[in-house]
Amino acid sequence: MLPIQPFGVSGESRMSAEPQRIEVTLETLLESVALAEEIGVRIAEAAGFDEDDRYKIGMAVREGVINAFQYGNEQSREKKIRLVFELTPDKMVIHVLDQGLGFSLEDVADPLAEENLMKASGRGIFLMKAFMDEFDVRAAQPSGAEVIMAKNYRNAESRTRESHRR
Amino acid sequence: MSFKATPRESGGVTVLDLSGRITLGEGSALLRDTIRQQLAQGRKKIILNLGDVNYIDSSGIGELVSGFTTVKNQGGEMKLLQLTKKVRDLLQITKLYTVFDIHDDERSAISAFGPN
Numbered sequence: 001m002l003p004i005q006p007f008g009v010s011g012e013s014r015m016s017a018e019p020q021r022i023e024v025t026l027e028t029l030l031e032s033v034a035l036a037e038e039i040g041v042r043i044a045e046a047a048g049f050d051e052d053d054r055y056k057i058g059m060a061v062r063e064g065v066i067n068a069f070q071y072g073n074e075q076s077r078e079k080k081i082r083l084v085f086e087l088t089p090d091k092m093v094i095h096v097l098d099q100g101l102g103f104s105l106e107d108v109a110d111p112l113a114e115e116n117l118m119k120a121s122g123r124g125i126f127l128m129k130a131f132m133d134e135f136d137v138r139a140a141q142p143s144g145a146e147v148i149m150a151k152n153y154r155n156a157e158s159r160t161r162e163s164h165r166r
Numbered sequence: 167m168s169f170k171a172t173p174r175e176s177g178g179v180t181v182l183d184l185s186g187r188i189t190l191g192e193g194s195a196l197l198r199d200t201i202r203q204q205l206a207q208g209r210k211k212i213i214l215n216l217g218d219v220n221y222i223d224s225s226g227i228g229e230l231v232s233g234f235t236t237v238k239n240q241g242g243e244m245k246l247l248q249l250t251k252k253v254r255d256l257l258q259i260t261k262l263y264t265v266f267d268i269h270d271d272e273r274s275a276i277s278a279f280g281p282n
Contacts, residue, residue: 062223118234
C-alpha cells in the first residue's frame with residue numbers, strides 16, 4: 001500500500017531541488033495587510049515552524065505588505081502587490097513585489113539612530129530584518145521593489161518531521 | 167481581536183485600558199484619537215495599560231511614540247503599564263524600552279507621576 005502523503009507536501013517535492021511555490025496577488029488595500037499576514041502564518045504553520053517563528057514570519061509579511069501598500073504603491077488601488085512564498089528543503093523564502101518606484105536599502109534611515117528614535121515611522125524594514133534570517137531588496141521587473149526574505153528551519157529535519165505528522 | 171481603548175480615572179490619573187492589536191489602520195487610529203480626546207479634556211497624566219495587547223506592528227510602535235511626544239508637548243506625561251512579552255521584546259529591539267517610563271503595577275505607575 002502506498003503511504004498517504006500530506007496534501008501539497010509530498011516527500012518527493014520536499015526533497016527535490018524545485019521549491020514549492022505559492023503566489024498571491026493582492027489589491028493595494030489596507031485589508032490586504034492583515035490578509036497577507038494570515039496567509040504567511042498559515043503557510044509557515046504548514047511548513048512546520050513553531051509559534052514564535054510563525055509570529056515573526058507573519059510580522060515580516062505584514063511589514064513587507066505595509067511597505068508595498070504605503071510607500072511602494074502609494075495606496076493606489078489599481079496597482080497590485082505580489083506575494084510569493086517558496087518552501088525549499090531548508091528555508092521559507094518570501095517575496096513581496098510592488099509597482100512603485102523602487103528603493104535602495106542604503107537610502108533607508110536607521111531607526112535606532114538617536115535622531116530617528118522618536119520618529120513615528122521608519123521601523124518596518126528594521127523589523128523585517130530583525131525577524132528573518134535573510135533580507136534583501138532589489139528592483140522588480142518591469143518596475144517597483146522586490147523585498148526578499150527567508151526564514152531557516154531551526155532544525156533541518158523539523159519540516160520533514162512535521163510534514164509526516166500530518 | 168479588534169482593538170479597544172477604555173478610559174478610566176485612578177488616583178487622579180487617566181488609565182487607558184487597551185486590548186487587541188495596535189496595527190496599521192483601525193487600532194493605531196483609535197489609540198491616537200483616544201489620547202487626543204483625553205488631552206482635549208485637560209487630562210494630561212495618562213497611563214496606557216497594555217496588559218491585553220499582545221500584538222503591535224511598526225505602525226502601532228509609531229503610534230506609541232507619537233502619543234508620548236504629543237502628551238509631552240502639551241505639558242503632560244504618558245507611561246506604559248503591564249507590557250506583554252511580545253510588546254516588551256519589540257520595544258527592546260527598537261531601543262524604545264528606555265525611552266518610555268514602563269511599570270508592571272498600576273500603583274507604582276500612578277505614584278511615578280508625583281504630586282501636581
